[in-house]
Amino acid sequence: MHSAVLLIEFGAIILALGLLGRVAGRFQFSPIPLYLLAGLAFGTGGVLPLGASEEFVAIGAEIGVILLLLMLGLEYTASDLVSNLKTQYPAGIVDCALNAVPGAAAALLMGWGPVAAVVLAGVTWISSSGVIAKVLGDLGRLGNRETPVILSILVLEDLAMAVYLPIITALLAGVGWAAGGLTLAIALGAAGLVLFVAVRYGRLISRFVSSDDPEKLLLVVLGLTILVAGIAQQLQVSAAVGAFLVGIALSGEAAEGAHTLLAPLRDLFAAVFFVFFGLHTDPASIPPVLLPALALAVVTACTKIATGYWAARRAGISVKGRWRAGGALVARGEFSIVIAGLAVSAGIEPSLGPLATAYVLILVVAGPLTARFVEPVAAFVSGLSRHRDDQGRTQERPPADRPEERAPAAEPLTSEVIDVD
Numbered sequence: 001m002h003s004a005v006l007l008i009e010f011g012a013i014i015l016a017l018g019l020l021g022r023v024a025g026r027f028q029f030s031p032i033p034l035y036l037l038a039g040l041a042f043g044t045g046g047v048l049p050l051g052a053s054e055e056f057v058a059i060g061a062e063i064g065v066i067l068l069l070l071m072l073g074l075e076y077t078a079s080d081l082v083s084n085l086k087t088q089y090p091a092g093i094v095d096c097a098l099n100a101v102p103g104a105a106a107a108l109l110m111g112w113g114p115v116a117a118v119v120l121a122g123v124t125w126i127s128s129s130g131v132i133a134k135v136l137g138d139l140g141r142l143g144n145r146e147t148p149v150i151l152s153i154l155v156l157e158d159l160a161m162a163v164y165l166p167i168i169t170a171l172l173a174g175v176g177w178a179a180g181g182l183t184l185a186i187a188l189g190a191a192g193l194v195l196f197v198a199v200r201y202g203r204l205i206s207r208f209v210s211s212d213d214p215e216k217l218l219l220v221v222l223g224l225t226i227l228v229a230g231i232a233q234q235l236q237v238s239a240a241v242g243a244f245l246v247g248i249a250l251s252g253e254a255a256e257g258a259h260t261l262l263a264p265l266r267d268l269f270a271a272v273f274f275v276f277f278g279l280h281t282d283p284a285s286i287p288p289v290l291l292p293a294l295a296l297a298v299v300t301a302c303t304k305i306a307t308g309y310w311a312a313r314r315a316g317i318s319v320k321g322r323w324r325a326g327g328a329l330v331a332r333g334e335f336s337i338v339i340a341g342l343a344v345s346a347g348i349e350p351s352l353g354p355l356a357t358a359y360v361l362i363l364v365v366a367g368p369l370t371a372r373f374v375e376p377v378a379a380f381v382s383g384l385s386r387h388r389d390d391q392g393r394t395q396e397r398p399p400a401d402r403p404e405e406r407a408p409a410a411e412p413l414t415s416e417v418i419d420v421d
Helices: 002-028 032-042 055-075 076-108 114-125 129-138 147-175 177-209 214-234 237-249 254-278 287-314 319-328 334-346 352-396 410-420
Strands: none
Touching: 002 032, 002 055, 002 254, 032 254, 032 352, 055 147, 055 214, 055 237, 055 254, 055 334, 076 114, 076 147, 076 287, 076 319, 114 147, 114 334, 114 352, 129 147, 129 334, 129 352, 147 177, 147 237, 147 287, 147 334, 177 214, 177 237, 177 254, 214 237, 214 254, 254 334, 254 352, 287 319, 287 352, 287 410, 319 352, 334 352
């Protein structure tokens, strides 16, 4: 009987997610907010709380995080990452300073303590690579000059996750400075080792993994990823970081084939992950934090636009491209929820989960709209400003065809010349 109820509940969840995905596709926006709302509806305090399938959904959610980071790692080669680190690291520093500080400050102002401040800093810092990539594709901007700048910032954020997640894991576990430093050293050492191996021996690794049989390729890549993620978690390093490093190590045909095969699985389990996060958030806890979440969303939307504008200006992009780069970076999504989910599981601050949910819901909806309209809005405002300046200059300098408004200096100069003659 228990297995039958589990199948019914899980089947209903998957069916509902599929229908919600269709609705989002019909109106051309990200389905993430709908998945979060579905989790709120099925969770504690929701319309139809689930019981039997919650443990199964939790496992699916963990696999979803692993696949999200694996697929992200597959997007980049080790040489791309090294190149981005060398050329775009100032943009990464500005990005961290402008967008992490508001989250940390908000947590401290609300009296949540330093650990929650570090967590909320990550929530407000990291943009949603998935949402941004989809928006750029939908708007036909993948070939624009500002797009490499956007992708560079996203890559640097993803690399920062390899350092940030172990720090968060250690802080949430309450370990001491020695254990925390050891965890960070292991994470940095693992990341450096993987990058070195990927640069020097990436072709050999890809050749070992690659297979003409899609079934064998899928099993090897998925098994390797979950194995490395489990080892990373056993070493007190985030499983998501381990999956990300596996993705970086693969390249060429192996990466392309794995990306094609794993994309549907990624979408399935990522949707389950967002539902699982919503299951652990009581809808009644969101209204009290809605205003802080809205204020934080407005502030960090502006700081993300400033980040993209500055980075694009540094790269020599035109003014329109600078605004487009800034607007594209506004969306938050999967990474913010991943970071908040770690804190919720550790029971750090009860209001952190609802605040992160409301924050992501606001920006995952506003992000695509900002990407689409920030450049024309900026052009319109700039046009109004130029028009007012032109009007002001016109009023200060009257037309010269009216005799009483001509410059008086012309007549004395003419008279003086006549007198000389």
